[in-house]
Every structure is written in C-alpha cells, then in structure tokens.
Amino acid sequence: MNSATLSKTRTDKQSNLGGRINPERVKALFPIFRNNELTRNLSYLDNAATSQKPEVVMQAMDDAMRLFHSPVNRGFYPLAEQTTTRYEQARERLKSFIGAETDTSVIFTASATDSINQVAQGFLLARLKPGQNVWVTRMEHHSNYLPWQDVCEKSGANLRIIELNSAGELDLDRHLDIFSDTTAMIALTQTSNVLGTTNDVGAICKQAKQMHIPVLIDAAQAVVSNTINVQQLGCDFLVFSAHKMFAPTGIGLLYIAPDRLDQVQPVRLGGGMVDFAADHIADTTWSEAPHRFEAGSPNLVGAVGFAAACDFVESLGQANIKTHIGELASSLYQQLSHYPNLHLVSPAKHLSSGIVSFYHDVIHAHDLAQIMGDSGVAVRAGHHCAQPLLKHLGVSSTLRISISVYNTNDDIRAVVNALEYAEKVFA
Amino acid sequence: MNSATLSKTRTDKQSNLGGRINPERVKALFPIFRNNELTRNLSYLDNAATSQKPEVVMQAMDDAMRLFHSPVNRGFYPLAEQTTTRYEQARERLKSFIGAETDTSVIFTASATDSINQVAQGFLLARLKPGQNVWVTRMEHHSNYLPWQDVCEKSGANLRIIELNSAGELDLDRHLDIFSDTTAMIALTQTSNVLGTTNDVGAICKQAKQMHIPVLIDAAQAVVSNTINVQQLGCDFLVFSAHKMFAPTGIGLLYIAPDRLDQVQPVRLGGGMVDFAADHIADTTWSEAPHRFEAGSPNLVGAVGFAAACDFVESLGQANIKTHIGELASSLYQQLSHYPNLHLVSPAKHLSSGIVSFYHDVIHAHDLAQIMGDSGVAVRAGHHCAQPLLKHLGVSSTLRISISVYNTNDDIRAVVNALEYAEKVFA
Amino acid sequence: MSDSQLYKAQLLDHFKKPRNKVVGELSTMQIVKRGSNPRCGDDIEVGFSLTGNIIHSIQFRGRGCSVCIASASMMTESTKGQSAEYVKSIAAQMQRWIAGEDVNIPDMLLPLEAVRRHPARKKCVMLAWHALVEGMDECNV
Amino acid sequence: MSDSQLYKAQLLDHFKKPRNKVVGELSTMQIVKRGSNPRCGDDIEVGFSLTGNIIHSIQFRGRGCSVCIASASMMTESTKGQSAEYVKSIAAQMQRWIAGEDVNIPDMLLPLEAVRRHPARKKCVMLAWHALVEGMDECNV
Numbered sequence A, B: 001m002n003s004a005t006l007s008k009t010r011t012d013k014q015s016n017l018g019g020r021i022n023p024e025r026v027k028a029l030f031p032i033f034r035n036n037e038l039t040r041n042l043s044y045l046d047n048a049a050t051s052q053k054p055e056v057v058m059q060a061m062d063d064a065m066r067l068f069h070s071p072v073n074r075g076f077y078p079l080a081e082q083t084t085t086r087y088e089q090a091r092e093r094l095k096s097f098i099g100a101e102t103d104t105s106v107i108f109t110a111s112a113t114d115s116i117n118q119v120a121q122g123f124l125l126a127r128l129k130p131g132q133n134v135w136v137t138r139m140e141h142h143s144n145y146l147p148w149q150d151v152c153e154k155s156g157a158n159l160r161i162i163e164l165n166s167a168g169e170l171d172l173d174r175h176l177d178i179f180s181d182t183t184a185m186i187a188l189t190q191t192s193n194v195l196g197t198t199n200d201v202g203a204i205c206k207q208a209k210q211m212h213i214p215v216l217i218d219a220a221q222a223v224v225s226n227t228i229n230v231q232q233l234g235c236d237f238l239v240f241s242a243h244k245m246f247a248p249t250g251i252g253l254l255y256i257a258p259d260r261l262d263q264v265q266p267v268r269l270g271g272g273m274v275d276f277a278a279d280h281i282a283d284t285t286w287s288e289a290p291h292r293f294e295a296g297s298p299n300l301v302g303a304v305g306f307a308a309a310c311d312f313v314e315s316l317g318q319a320n321i322k323t324h325i326g327e328l329a330s331s332l333y334q335q336l337s338h339y340p341n342l343h344l345v346s347p348a349k350h351l352s353s354g355i356v357s358f359y360h361d362v363i364h365a366h367d368l369a370q371i372m373g374d375s376g377v378a379v380r381a382g383h384h385c386a387q388p389l390l391k392h393l394g395v396s397s398t399l400r401i402s403i404s405v406y407n408t409n410d411d412i413r414a415v416v417n418a419l420e421y422a423e424k425v426f427a
Numbered sequence C, D: 001m002s003d004s005q006l007y008k009a010q011l012l013d014h015f016k017k018p019r020n021k022v023v024g025e026l027s028t029m030q031i032v033k034r035g036s037n038p039r040c041g042d043d044i045e046v047g048f049s050l051t052g053n054i055i056h057s058i059q060f061r062g063r064g065c066s067v068c069i070a071s072a073s074m075m076t077e078s079t080k081g082q083s084a085e086y087v088k089s090i091a092a093q094m095q096r097w098i099a100g101e102d103v104n105i106p107d108m109l110l111p112l113e114a115v116r117r118h119p120a121r122k123k124c125v126m127l128a129w130h131a132l133v134e135g136m137d138e139c140n141v
Ligand SMILES: Cc1ncc(COP(=O)(O)O)c(C=O)c1O
Pocket: A270, A271, A295, A296, A297, B048, B049, B111, B112, B113, B114, B141, B143, B144, B189, B191, B192, B193, B218, B220, B221, B241, B243
C-alpha cells in the first residue's frame, strides 16, 4: 500500500479491521519507516529497548505545544485552565488504561526507572528493618534490581532472589519463605526483557496480599501486549515507561494503590508538591496525591503523548498485539532452532511476549548484531541490563530479537538471512 | 507581518536583524500565537512559569521521532549509532551553551527540580555534618529550598538563609559566617522568579572557592537572558529546566564541575548507569560520567529539543533578549508606579530580568489574575513556589508579569488596560 | 475587553459588603473552625452557635479572594436558621455542584455558577463550607 | 544484503587465527595485565616480557568479540620487538586515530579502519592497548 495516501486524521481503528493486526497497515502509521535512508527498509526488531512512534502520538505532542501549552496547575487564565485540564485528562486516560481506582494513584514520573527508585527510597527505605527480606527475581532488569539492593544494604536487610527453574520460569517452590512475615517487599517484572518469560503476577499478588506484603510490578515489557488492571492484580505499585509503548521518551508511570499513598514519602522536593513550606520539614504540609509526588513543573507534552499512546495501543487491542507478535516470534523460534551453533534462551512457552533471545557458539553477540545491523536488521546484543540473569545463564551477552506491531514475516526472514550471512562471514 | 508567509526552514537569525529583537517577527516563529482561539490575541506574560515553543524546537523533536529514533547508547546497528550520536551531540550543544570544560560534566535530568535534588541527596547528604551550615537565600524557589532543608534536617545541619536588604538584594554583609569553614554548601538562584533580582553569583562563587565551599547556582530564570559560562563563574553545580527556555517539558540540565564528579553518588539506580552489577553495591562499578547519573533510557526527544532551543536562544542573543525584556519591563514598571493601591515588589534596578511583581491593596492577586486572564492577559498570581520570600514580603500572594522575546508594547498596554478594568470592577 | 464572567454583580456585592463577616474574634460563637488554603493564602474562620439542632447564628472572618469571601458570605446567609441536617446536605450538594454535577442548590448560591468553569477557584468556594462541616462534625450534629 | 564493512578479510583472519593468543595461563610473561569491558563481556589478559627497554615477547588470552580479539592480535604483532617508548607512542596514536583524528598508525593496524565509524565498538579495539599501557606504566617503562 502507498503510505503517501494515508492522511493524518485517519483513525487507528481502521488499521485494525477484524481484530487481527495487519502489520503493513500499522507500519504505515509510523512515519519513521517512510522517511529515512536508514529506516525505510529496516527490520526494526529492538522494540524491547524502545518502540517507534506513530503519527498520532507525535501529533498529540505537537498539538500540546502548538495549541495549548502553558503552565500546569498554576494559572488563572483560560489557556492555563485548558492546559491543566489536558494534563489531568492525560492522567485520567492512564487511570483507565491501567484500571486504577482513582486518579490520585496515577503519578507521572520520568521513567520506569524513576518510578521504581521513588518506591524503593520513598516507601521501602523508611520501613525496612535489619534482617528482613526483599525479594526480586533472577530475571530483573537493573532498574528493578539495583534500587532494592541499595535500600537493603542501607537497612541491613537481605536482597533475596527468586531463582528460575530449567524452564526459565520462577521457581517459587524453591523459596518457602517468600510469603512469610520476614518479607518486607516483593518486586518483580511481569515480563522479562531478556527471556520473554511472563510471570503470573496476579497469583503472586494474591498470596502476598494475605500476608500484607507489598508488591511492585514492573510492567515495562508487558504493557503493550497485556491489558493491565491494577485492581484485578491487587498490586501495591506498578510501573512502566512510555517510550516502550509508542509514547514519548522522558516520561513514565507510577501507580500507587490508594491504601499505600499515605505510606510513601515524596522523594523529590520542590515546586508544586507542598501546600505550606514551613521552617521545618516536620511542619511542612505536602500537597495531596498525586501532586506531592510530582515535584517540579509537570511534563505536559510527555503526558499528552503518553495518553495518545494509550489510545493507540487500545485501538489495536493488547490481545491482538499479543497474537501478532507471538505468531512471528514462534515462527522465528522455529526457524532458529535448526541452527546447531545457536542456543535459544527464551522459553518456547513464552513467545507471546515477542521476545526471542539466543547466543551463538562461534559468533560473539556483538558481531552478530553488527552484521545484522549492516544487513538492515536492528537487534540488540549485550547483557540487556540484566547481569544477574546473564550470570545465571552463564553467558556475557545474548542477542535479542523483540517484535512489535509493525513487524512482518519479511522481518523474520531478514533475521534468518542475516544470520546465515553472518555464519558465512565467520565460517 | 503575515505569519502564513513564514516557511518552516527560515532561520532564526533572520528574525534578529541588527541585534535588536523584533518581537513581532520573533512571535511569528511561535505557532501557538497563530493557531488557537485562546492564544491568537493573547498577551502571554507568564514566561517565568514556562515559555512557549518555537517551530524549530518542535521540528527538532518531531525529526527525532520521525527520522532517527531508536535506543541511545545500546545498539550496534546504524540507526542506533546515529541516535546515540544525536543524543551526544545534544550534550555537546549544552556543553558549549554553558561553557563547560567537558561533556562528562553535562547531565540530562528531568528538570531543574530533579537536578537540585540529585545534588542535595547524591553530593551533600553524605558529607554534611551536624552543626554545619548550608546557606540558601530568602528568594529561593521551593525547588532550591526544600531539598536543602531536607538534607539539613536529616544530618543535624542548619539551613541558613541569606536575607534581603531593603533594596530587594542579598544582604551578604549581614551574615559574616557565610564564607567560613562552618559552611558546607551554598545554593542560590541567579535570578529570583518573584522579584526578578539577579544576584552576583560570580562574586559569590569566587569567595566560596577560596574556602573550598561548593556552590550550586539555580539558573532556571537567568538562562534566557544571560550567557552562562560555568568556567568563568567557577561554580560547582548549575541547573536549569529546558521548558523555561523554549525547549520541551520533562528535561533539565545538571552541570557538575569536573573535580566534583567523583564526589557525587548516583541517586537514581537502574539501566545504563552501571558497568558491572555485583552482588553488593560496594563491588558494583558505576559507569563513567555522565552516564552514571542518567539511569534509565535517555530522553532522546527531549535532549534534541533542548539542543535546538540553545541554538534558538543564541541566534537571538541573550544580550539582545535582556535589552528587549528589560525595556518592556521598565516601561511597565513606570506605568504601574502611578497606581496608588498597587505595591511593586520588584526592584527597579533589576528589571532586565523581565519580571515585574506587585500586589494590590484592594484586589486579591487571584482576582486580578482572573480578570486579566479573561481580558486576554496571561499572568501569574500566587506565592510562586517561594513561600519563604512571600512571608518576608508580608503578603500571601503577588501578581507576576514575566516578559519574553515575543512580547510587545501592546502586551504592556494590555496589562495596564486590564488593571484599570479590574479596578473598575472592584471599585 | 471581554466581560469577566466570574465577577457578576451579586458575587461582587457579597465580596464588597460581606454578610455576617466580623473583624475581631468570633468569641461569641459556640464553635469556631478555621479553613485555610496555603496555595492561595486564603485563610478564614467560621463560627456558629446552635440551639438544639438549629444554627441560630453564624459568622466568619479572615481574608481571601473575592470568590472565597463572597462564598463564605452567601453560606452564612443560606444556613442561618437552618437545621444541621439540612446544612450538611446543602454542603454536600455544593461540593457536587461545584465539581460540575447537575444537582440543585439554593438560589441564593447561584451567583457562584461561573466558578464551576474555573477549576482553580473551586477550593476558594468550598473553603467556608468545609470549615462549617468540620465544625458540625466535631460537635456531632 | 549490504557488505559488512567492518568485517574485512584481514580483521576476520586475525579473529579466526589470532597471533600470540594462548589458551592457558600467561605464566611465562613478566608482566600480566587484565582488561575487561563488563558492558560487552569482553575480558582479556595481556602479558609481556622486557629485555631492557624492548618488548621481546607478548601474548594475550581471553574472550571477546571479533574486533576485540583481532585488535589484540594485531597489537601483539605490531609491538613485539619494539621499544617501550615506541609502543606507548603507538598506543597514544591509536587512541586518537580510533576517535577519528587524522594521525598515522602502523599499516599493520589499518584493517581496524572501519571501526572508527562505529563508536560502540571503539572500546573493543582499545581494550588490549589499555591493558598493555597499564602494564608498562606499572613497571615504569
Ligand atoms: C528560580 C527557579 N528555580 C527552579 C525552578 C524549578 O523548575 P522546574 O519546575 O522546571 O523544575 C523554577 C521554576 O519553576 C524557578 O523559577
């Protein structure tokens, strides 16, 4: 199809006729694939690192700057009132996107990383006691590992790691004391950014709730292909970044369950988060949530783009996305399994995440990524900010292919061709 | 002039013929003033809260998403290499904009507020001893006040306040122990967001340096109309937000002097800031600066827009901007001084900041701002996140008019007309 | 210059000549409650006295913007001589009305209509009402 | 499919048949220095022995990507039999060359040319050189 015939105002719904993703039509909604020497014929398969941006998101950001930009929460003139309304509408949009009880629970941060740090420092640190356990999993991204390690060491608590079984899944049975009163917190990823394994976070929340153990879910990799409902999950905290779900860089979400809001201290102090700045912090009155967690001038443009991305994702439908990326991942997995030098680390059961990771006996992952890159296939090589997992796998790097809504069978073929070429080069 | 005739590719230099700002031509570079019912005839005078965005900045952001968006610092394929280059070029641009020694000193944060919190928590907290003094000024924004108050209380140190003299300037002579070995840190604003007073930060840095006292400069309000050169200033830290200098929301700058880099601990932990994640934080090796201070996926779009705004500001010239906004502020000040019920709090000597604040004996600032707003004049009423200053002034709120490059004599007239109208309404 | 919708004659009248506003202490009142909005600097006190279940007198003092003062003034007029139950129900209606819901409130309060379109001013309207309700809650009426 | 510029025949040759690479310990060498790049997982050891001022033997071992291994291999070839001063000056030239500057380096190292266009791989090239220079600094040659 000719992308030039696409008008800007075309709704995304149209690209989703009958529920199934038509990747060619979806791709046409992403300007990057038609503008650039480097991208016109690119198989972009680095989506777990960051996703491309659809026209509707760029347009929303542009509108925010072109039509209604002014200070948020601070002005008495009509433009400022409209700006504040738009910002709060973005919050409402995120609220419904994650099924939150109230918009006071929906906090805009700089990123998933920022969100997790705020919970570790603002919630856990003050309540963590020496000897208590904080549980993470073997498959955490550094962003959901280092902040907990840090507060544990500051408190004399133990960072405990839920190990994986041979199927690449959490081996909960191995650790009998997770759901016990020695546990101060559980923080885990919904979907691993390396393995693609998706954990049953709902079941974990349920067990934790019985023991009143707070749970943080890192949904950074899950949010595009899973409908999130924080009330159904029963989680205490949930985080993700906008930029991995077709939204702008520089903004993220922090959900804090209503009954935890008053247990979290603001970590970042400044404008807009204090009602009365007293001579002592003890007498200082923080603003009501969510404002007390959003020190500094709010990121209007980011929030508006973030909300537009929620519309975009829902217009395609997370279930449809899951089907699409899962099918391509399965096809790729199947083809890759024929290469004797190649070791797949992604569990076959978890391919609906769209993530396929492997390593090669002969060719270093960086060389493979470079050759693929020169062949127009964008993939990621390295430790993926998951060194504890890579250590467990016994490799220093893997190659990761991560699939999104605009990827096609051609992209999968391109991976296989590039791999064959690399094997030839390094034969 | 007819704004419709302006092409997107027109350079900003052209709007700056002969050095003097031609506000009508500059205004034509800002799409918001021609697109919107609410803004087409708006006198936008809330620039100290946030500035509008010129086409070139929006275009740069759009290009980042349309032409070269992919992960920063993490990929081996040509697109990712280009993305990383663009991000680092943005850093280089900021480096030259502030005259930094090296780009390792130039750190992208979420905002000025975020930057200050990182210094308070990552630098000062660990070295601050009970009984030591941390000095701020009476005119600080909450963002440059609360973080210091917090670390002082955590450490048993004293937050000391440099008071103002009757001219609305820092009364350094009143505090003989500022530049003494009891002082652990000085944090001060270059320009007050309420008074418009610009402090001689260079002189303060010089004196502090003799005593090895670290100094943080909050340049949030100063950066548009003052060329910043951190080496000439000799400051240890300098911060500002992008959104007040025509750049995107959600990004800010933190400059750390080269000899302080190793004295700052990363406050936000996560991806991209660690070389080797060990079993204990003590064995963990942080990445080199600036990366160890930028945990999480970098804000590519924000950084690129920020860099474009540096070009924009320099194309107009900070000195020219200062002249322009200073002239309008003086004209306004002069006209306002004839109203007996109106008390100007901005010092006449400091109008080149473009800030004019006052209060009215009869009309509450919020009412005044509302009436002005309804009359198409966007101004700010309140405590401007500077409660310690307002307390000193003995008022609960002021009205602030803050002038920028696109403001004209008509805008000043509109203020005066709106004020007269308000006085009539409330007579 | 457009008309300032918010500043209707009745609202201004209540601001310029506030009813039941006193300058000194509210010392003659049984119950006194303070309400303040540090963001705006609005700071008022509402005092009232009960005979049985009936608010037989009510006053306020303090400073605030025109919306805050006018609303407090209208509140005193609309609650004096009324039963605690009635007043509480009106306060609840006000809360919903000001948030934009389509509920009935006494005509006397209608001059605040325009505030419904100005989210930033809603707290100013409700300040006196919140103080009053808190006061009533405290003495269990 | 485009040609992979980076993977020229000479570079691949050094990767597939690295010169002076050993599998066991570098125990016969006077000075051994480790270089690692945890981001990549590259991890090598460079060992050398001096006679007076001359590097009379040099070896390396470890694992890394092709660029890292080929660069280490080329390094050993270009430094064996050379004086410490000369080697240090070449290392400094390499650093500048790889950063894109227009300086001369021995022909033997030119197959690394393409890496100059790939910022993410520069560390791989320099790993062995950094270890060598550190080793020389340590024994004050
Ligand atoms: C002087 C001053 N410092 C700091 C800030 C904080 O900036 P931001 O809200 O963008 O973090 C502001 C503006 O709000 C300011 O005026």
